[in-house]
Amino acid sequence: xxxxxxxxxxxxxxxxxxxxxxxxxxxxxxxxxxxxxxxxxxxxxxxxxxxxxxxxxxxxxxxxxxxxxxxxxxxxxxxxxxxxxxxxx
Amino acid sequence: xxxxxxxxxxxxxxxxxxxxxxxxxxxxxxxxxxxxxxxxxxxxxxxxxxxxxxxxxxxxxxxxxxxxxxxxxx
Numbered sequence: 013x014x015x016x017x018x019x020x021x022x023x024x025x026x027x028x029x030x031x032x033x034x035x036x037x038x039x040x041x042x043x044x045x046x047x048x049x050x051x052x053x054x055x056x057x058x059x060x061x062x063x064x065x066x067x068x069x070x071x072x073x074x075x076x077x078x079x080x081x082x083x084x085x086x087x088x089x090x091x092x093x094x095x096x097x098x099x100x101x
Numbered sequence: 102x103x104x105x106x107x108x109x110x111x112x113x114x115x116x117x118x119x120x121x122x123x124x125x126x127x128x129x130x131x132x133x134x135x136x137x138x139x140x141x142x143x144x145x146x147x148x149x150x151x152x153x154x155x156x157x158x159x160x161x162x163x164x165x166x167x168x169x170x171x172x173x174x175x
Contacts, residue, residue, distance in 0.1 A: 013169070020147035031164075034144035034152055044140040046132040047167050060165040062139040066158050071135060083164055090162045 013039050013055050047073075061086045139165070 014022070019033040042048045042055040049056055061070040061083055070086040133139070143153045157163050 016145050016147050016149060023147055032146045032152060034146055036144055041140075041142045041144060042167060044142060045165070045167065055167060055169045057169055058165075058167045060133070060139060062154070062157075062163040062165065064157075064159055064162055066138050066141075066155065068133055068135055068137050068139050069162075071133065083166075087162055087164065 013037065013042055059083050061090070063090055139163075 013036050015037055016033075016035040019035055022028075023033050036042050036055075039048055039055070045058060045060065047056045047058045048054075057074055059070075059072040060068055063069050069090060070083065072082060139154060141153065141155045143151050146152050154163065154165075
């Protein structure tokens with residue numbers, strides 16, 4: 013939910029060059045993805061893996077989203093066109 | 102003077118009780134689930150260019166990372 017200028021400064025500070033930072037200044041997408049905490053007025057962490065068909069293949073929320081290991085594994089499976097394991101109940 | 106002090110104490114106590122009864126913000130769960138179509142969107146990148154999620158369809162898998170408090174190290 014930061015501005016594109018803030019994102020640009022952050023990207024330059026930590027050397028992000030291999031992926032894009034997008035600004036959700038209006039909080040629209042954060043709300044679309046169910047991550048906006050209305051009571052607190054802030055967004056929650058979350059990672060979504062979307063396949064080439066536009067389907068969500070993995071969702072990781074809150075503190076679990078800090079570790080990208082499972083996300084990387086899911087992306088690797090998708091690239092190999094292998095089936096991603098369904099989420100555990 | 103005692104009456105004013107008692108009223109002030111009562112007011113302060115009322116505020117404390119009201120604050121204690123205010124529910125803490127509850128972290129929401131994402132409404133989306135695995136298998137759903139990811140909602141399409143258009144956002145602006147750091148260069149001011151519009152990026153649309155559906156532009157990647159048929160081309161790339163996409164990771165959407167909602168990373169809050171980016172400058173805090175948290």
